[in-house]
Amino acid sequence: MPNIEELNDFTTQVRRDILRMVHKVNSGHPGGSLGCAEFFVSLYQEVLETKDDFDMDGIGEDLFFLSNGHISPVYYSTLARSGYFPVEELNTFRLINSRLQGHPTTHEGLPGIRIASGSLGQGMSVALGAAQAKKLNKDNHLVYSLHGDGELQEGQNWEAIMYASAKKVDNLISTIDLNKQQIDGATDDVLPMGSIRAKFEAFGWIVLDIEEGNNVEAILKGLEEAKSLTGQGKPVCVLLHTVMGNGVDFMMHTHAWHGKAPNDEQLANGLAQNPETLGDY
Amino acid sequence: MKTYTYTEKKDTRSGFGAGLAELGRTNPNVVALCADLIGSLKMNEFIDENPERFFQIGIAEANMMGIAAGLTIGGKIPFTGTFANFSTGRVYDQIRQSIAYSNKNVKICASHAGLTLGEDGATHQILEDIGLMKMLPGMVVINPCDYNQTKAATIAIADYDGPVYLRFGRPSVPIFTPADQKFEIGKAVQLTEGTDVTIVATGHLVWEALEASKTLQEAGISAEVINIHTIKPLDDKAILDSVAKTGCIVTAEEHNHLGGLGESVARVLALHHPTPQEFIATNDTFGESGTPAQLMDKYGLNRGAIVNAAKKVLKRK
Numbered sequence: 001m002p003n004i005e006e007l008n009d010f011t012t013q014v015r016r017d018i019l020r021m022v023h024k025v026n027s028g029h030p031g032g033s034l035g036c037a038e039f040f041v042s043l044y045q046e047v048l049e050t051k052d053d054f055d056m057d058g059i060g061e062d063l064f065f066l067s068n069g070h071i072s073p074v075y076y077s078t079l080a081r082s083g084y085f086p087v088e089e090l091n092t093f094r095l096i097n098s099r100l101q102g103h104p105t106t107h108e109g110l111p112g113i114r115i116a117s118g119s120l121g122q123g124m125s126v127a128l129g130a131a132q133a134k135k136l137n138k139d140n141h142l143v144y145s146l147h148g149d150g151e152l153q154e155g156q157n158w159e160a161i162m163y164a165s166a167k168k169v170d171n172l173i174s175t176i177d178l179n180k181q182q183i184d185g186a187t188d189d190v191l192p193m194g195s196i197r198a199k200f201e202a203f204g205w206i207v208l209d210i211e212e213g214n215n216v217e218a219i220l221k222g223l224e225e226a227k228s229l230t231g232q233g234k235p236v237c238v239l240l241h242t243v244m245g246n247g248v249d250f251m252m253h254t255h256a257w258h259g260k261a262p263n264d265e266q267l268a269n270g271l272a273q274n275p276e277t278l279g280d281y
Numbered sequence: 282m283k284t285y286t287y288t289e290k291k292d293t294r295s296g297f298g299a300g301l302a303e304l305g306r307t308n309p310n311v312v313a314l315c316a317d318l319i320g321s322l323k324m325n326e327f328i329d330e331n332p333e334r335f336f337q338i339g340i341a342e343a344n345m346m347g348i349a350a351g352l353t354i355g356g357k358i359p360f361t362g363t364f365a366n367f368s369t370g371r372v373y374d375q376i377r378q379s380i381a382y383s384n385k386n387v388k389i390c391a392s393h394a395g396l397t398l399g400e401d402g403a404t405h406q407i408l409e410d411i412g413l414m415k416m417l418p419g420m421v422v423i424n425p426c427d428y429n430q431t432k433a434a435t436i437a438i439a440d441y442d443g444p445v446y447l448r449f450g451r452p453s454v455p456i457f458t459p460a461d462q463k464f465e466i467g468k469a470v471q472l473t474e475g476t477d478v479t480i481v482a483t484g485h486l487v488w489e490a491l492e493a494s495k496t497l498q499e500a501g502i503s504a505e506v507i508n509i510h511t512i513k514p515l516d517d518k519a520i521l522d523s524v525a526k527t528g529c530i531v532t533a534e535e536h537n538h539l540g541g542l543g544e545s546v547a548r549v550l551a552l553h554h555p556t557p558q559e560f561i562a563t564n565d566t567f568g569e570s571g572t573p574a575q576l577m578d579k580y581g582l583n584r585g586a587i588v589n590a591a592k593k594v595l596k597r598k
Binding site: 107118123127128129132134137160 | 312333334336338339341343344345346347348349350351352354355356357359374375377378379382383384385
């Protein structure tokens with residue numbers, strides 16, 4: 001049984017890392033990162049079955065692809081604290097000569113990353129290819145992907161969503177971060193997308209909701225259910241209802257912190273709300 | 282002067298199809314993807330023999346490029362097939378981020394490149410694809426000249442680890458290179474020796490360059506014809522060695538003069554050996570409907586145009 005208290009402590013430390021990383025370079029994307037902290041921690045600490053050493057092919061293990069690459073701070077923090085690379089390297093985020101580029105890339109050889117992302121809408125296609133390679137390799141492990149809700153406005157997603165069910169790619173669990181915000185405002189103001197559930201269902205996917213997307217227990221339960229629904233001839237979509245900026249009160253429920261770093265005072269405030277648990281880098 | 286003849290004409294896309302079929306038999310990691318153009322890309326033989334290793338994507342080229350990138354994660358060697366226009370311009374950002382920047386071992390195989398696509402017209406006649414692809418860091422760009430060379434190139438790129446753009450075409454053209462040739466990426470092929478003018482050509486223009494060299498010889502002009510099947514990485518040495526002898530050069534390609542082979546050659550010459558150069562290429566224009574021969578004539582991409590360019594560049598020495 002997972003120790004929920006430990007996972008919550010882990011998440012608190014990831015939040016601190018996110019705040020400190022973006023503050024140091026006065027750039028980056030804290031809002032979406034904070035909103036997905038519980039998801040990343042649950043995924044990497046409990047859900048993904050991975051091998052001890054990272055290799056690009058990922059045969060014989062679960063794979064994860066981040067499509068909305070701008071939430072790199074939460075990805076980097078989780079990877080580092082899960083042992084993929086030294087935690088101290090978080091200090092180099094967005095600096096010259098760093099492996100921790102503004103958006104994730106394979107280009108600098110950072111362990112844990114298998115595809116570059118940042119230009120939106122491309123991750124699901126990549127995840128589909130990886131999932132189909134697993135089938136060719138008779139590898140029963142799963143492929144997970146994460147996408148922003150605003151990102152679904154990119155047309156390539158719908159090519160991929162159509163293909164996934166048509167080709168019965170049932171070893172894929174694609175999660176949508178349903179925080180209902182994007183750079184210019186609420187998704188319903190920028191470009192209303194209607195029911196995302198209805199759209200995925202119309203395209204032949206199994207859809208399930210994790211209503212409490214910032215609750216580790218709820219996420220673990222939801223992903224367990226999602227796993228149980230794989231292998232049934234259909235791809236699985238998880239609608240993860242999150243709060244952008246979660247865990248830092250002045251960053252919550254707004255798009256204002258999508259791509260803005262806190263100043264010194266705001267950092268101190270945010271860190272005070274998230275006391276050190278695993279040790280700062 | 283060495284002369285070249287042919288007994289058969291075939292389309293270069295069939296060379297791709299034959300090469301892919303052979304790879305299907307020899308390399309279990311090769312997989313193929315197509316965006317609803319199986320017949321046009323001549324992929325049937327591979328598909329018939331390896332149905333489990335073929336992915337019909339439908340009319341969704343962006344998704345195809347992403348899926349290809351994903352298939353490499355798991356050790357596959359994906360060959361994507363569609364027209365050159367839909368292989369490059371339509372999906373530039375997908376190739377840029379998911380394939381080139383991510384350094385994925387994807388082979389982007391593009392048919393119906395250039396004006397010789399013919400009657401479908403400018404919407405389908407891409408003349409910018411070499412430029413688009415050669416600008417991507419790490420992308421290899423190959424444009425073979427006939428059926429045999431296209432088949433050899435298709436087989437060769439499976440053994441190269443990294444992204445490749447392989448460009449070929451629709452019309453039947455003379456087969457004049459050996460069936461058993463060894464294809465070396467980045468290695469130019471000198472076809473004739475000459476002393477007065479160098480002609481470097483790629484793709485369908487290589488045969489036209491050979492024909493032009495015969496006409497030039499009759500006029501007492503000795504032309505050295507070099508087949509540049511790999512535009513990137515460019516065989517700088519072959520070009521520099523030749524112009525050291527001849528002192529002038531004509532480049533010939535079925536592509537816009539902006540961004541094509543000619544510009545790559547000009548850069549090499551500017552850096553190492555400034556040399557008078559004439560460009561056989563389209564002049565910053567779109568194409569139009571017509572037969573391939575009519576179009577190549579109207580846009581100045583044939584043996585006659587090469588002869589005139591050679592005579593012109595000789596006067597600039």
